[in-house]
Amino acid sequence: MFNIKKISLFGLLLIALILVGCVDVSNNQSTDNDVESTEASEVEVKTPKVKEGEKVVEIGYSGPLSGPGAQYGLNVLNGLEMAANEINETGFDVDGTTYKIEIVALDDKYLPNETGVNVKRMVSENEPVAVWIPHSGGVFATQVYNEQDNFIIMAYTSEPRQYEQGNELMIGIPPKYNIWSEPYSNYMMENFGTKMALLPTNSQYGKDWSESIVPVWEEKGGEIIYKTEIDFAKETDYFTIMTNALATDPDVLFVGGPSEPTALVIKQAKELGFEGGFMIMDQAKLEEMSGFLGGYEMLTGSIGSLPIEDLNTDASTTFVEKYKELYNEPYATSETALNYQSLYVLVGAMKAAGTVEDRKAIMKAVNEGIQNLSEEELVLPLEGIAEDGALQWEYDAGIVENGEVGTYPVD
Structure with missing residues (x-):
């Protein structure tokens, strides 16, 4: 389980002023909110308990946790947290070292400029191996610099245009619409x-x-x-x-x-x-x-x-029942399930690559990592990852x- 602490983000306004001028927000998935916020957000850090000799791998989340998109963002974050809790029960081994997952989560209110500020802050303070972003505007905003800043975008948006830039450090999670x-x-x-x-x-x-x-x-x-x-x-x-x-x-x-x-x-x-x-x-x-x-x-x-x-598979049924009990929710949506499984994909890739540091090696090992996932970790059938970075699901309408x-x- 996680111990949760919250840390105020001082200096966020300065970063916002720097980024607003250089981040293209024209591809925002939602145009419902076009007001730029300069209020300091809070980082929610979900820190695992570690034993002597164990290490922590940090991942990030920047998505809506307030406003009209709050439930959607919470569905995504809950899926990540559920997977991280399971993984952290024993940790995972990479090159003889046991690692556990720490989640650094920020609310971006569905605004791409907020995403840019949030992720820049994470990179400077936490150095996450990957950041989950559940809207296309935020993905486009961070594609500007993620390869240079050396983190993997875990893009939860079905927007096909996100693949046009050929970003080598991006995994597209849901099927393209x-x-x-x-x-x-x-x-x-x-x-x-x-x-x-x-x-x-x-x-x-x-x-x-x-x-x-x-x-x-x-x-x-x-x-x-x-x-x-x-x-x-x-x-x-x-x-x-x-x-x-x-x-x-x-x-x-x-x-x-x-x-x-x-x-x-x-x-x-x-x-x-x-x-x-x-x-x-x-x-x-x-x-x-x-x-x-x-x-x-x-x-x-x-x-x-x-x-x-x-879906009516053993894995999906188990996942749905567990999720509804843990979070007291009436449904487990695809946002929850796909992001839950995507964390297992990332961990599998790190294990297959033999590194938690080399992002390009991790990307190259995604297919091998997927093949090594257990049936319990495959809520939805997953064939692999395409050359453009899109995960290939077997999915009916x-x-x-x-x-x-x-x-x-x-x-």
């Missing part, structure tokens, strides 16, 4: 029709998702008959938006954003009589939305990310039919 365009479109056209209305979140992430899905939809003979965006930071009543969309008589609604407001958008559509399909961006989780909607019945006709609890969750294959 553009893998969903083909199966989502196939399922919707097979079951509902070819007319689609677009109502995604107004963040950059929502715009990118739309740009990915529209050409695939149209190539298959589909038609976009209505298009708008929803600012979930400002909009709380979706009656007018949905009335306008349904007036065009769509067969399918493309929706997405955080789970709770997306669920309310779907609820509004159902209450207005919509009987078509819902194509749901991977940011919104079927299991979380079911909690806001009183079950899966109102989600009938949806396709989205498959809930972890519906989730569908809801007659109030029951099923799977739809992704080729």
Whole structure:
């Protein structure tokens, strides 16, 4: 287990002033918050108990722990903490030395400039081998300097553009969202029709998702008959938006954003009589939305990310039950499971590389480390890592039919 202490970050304002001028924040995954904060944050350090002769490897986390994205960030951090606690029960051996994991976590409020400040602080004071960043804006901001500062970005975002820079010290954790365009479109056209209305979140992430899905939809003979965006930071009543969309008589609604407001958008559509399909961006989780909607019945006709609890493997079942008991949460989401497993991937790579210091050697050993993972550590089937740094999962889409969750294959 960890002893937790909090340390105030003095001098953060000075670093912020230096970084704001050099960090490109144009690719922020969320545009809901564009106010630059200069308030001093707090570092939360989750320190393991170590015995004589044991050493500590530090990892970092910079993501939302307050504001609208707080639950999302907490899901990610909980997965890391759960894996670290398990690993630290005995530690792990690298070249004859036993190591344990220490987590240094900071709140960046979903703001890329805050991510840049946080990670620079970690690197100067903690020298983490890797830093988990759960939004594309923060990933783009830290790609500017992570190779020079010698730390691995553990990127929890499905944004495909993060791979375009060829960053040699980055591991992309979730599947790229553009893998969903083909199966989502196939399922919707097979079951509902070819007319689609677009109502995604107004963040950059929502715009990118739309740009990915529209050409695939149209190539298959589909038609976009209505298009708008929803600012979930400002909009709380979706009656007018949905009335306008349904007036065009769509067969399918493309929706997405955080789970709770997306669920309310779907609820509004159902209450207005919509009987078509819902194509749901991977940011919104079927299991979380079911909690806001009183079950899966109102989600009938949806396709989205498959809930972890519906993988129905021994490893996933054990993970879900343990997570819900430890954190008193109703669900274990993909954020929790994928980040939990990604820490085991990193530790496996360090063991295979025979070093906790040489970041490039660790990256080269990721595939070997994955092959050495036990069945208990593989909540989701993982084939390896691609040349661009993306982890290669075996992952089906989730569908809801007659109030029951099923799977739809992704080729």
